[in-house]
Amino acid sequence: MKRGFWFSIGLLALAAAVVGVVLPLLPTTPFLLVAAFAFARSSPRMHKWLVEHAVFGPFINDWRDHGAISVGAKIWAVVSMVAVFGISILLGAPIIALSVQVIVLSVVALFILSRPSGPAG
Structure with a gap:
């Protein structure tokens, strides 16, 4: 039950992040961080994919490793x-x-x- 909840949150946050890439007024990074958090609790495969993603991964890893925003x-x-x-x-x-x-x-x-x-x- 919890895994399904966190997976759903991860998908919604990831969708919002993708929309944020296209719409400049919608922030991408906070949604990526929420998605990474949720996937870490629900889907190791999706979490791995997200943190290793060529576009999204650096935002997440900078925040996780250094508390940094580019x-x-x-x-x-x-x-x-x-x-x-x-x-x-x-x-x-x-x-x-x-x-x-x-x-x-x-x-x-x-x-x-x-x-x-x-x-x-």
Whole structure:
């Protein structure tokens, strides 16, 4: 039962990560980390495939081994956050929503930017 639950979470997170590769406003790395976590608890084969994947593996391994986020991922994350905030302004979001966004996005951006950029970063 637990394996099925974690496998389902892994598949959903992996699907979201794949969509995030195509849609710049959807983050890829957090979904990959969730997928790796879930597959580690449900499917050794899928976990191995994911961490050894040519595109996805480096994101997961950098985080697992060094707590690192690549410079490119940091740039995309911050650009995405600024874009989301800009879209909210253009759509006329209420000031309270904009205030909450500023606080949440700033905290997330600070966390992302405070992580090392790689093994030597």
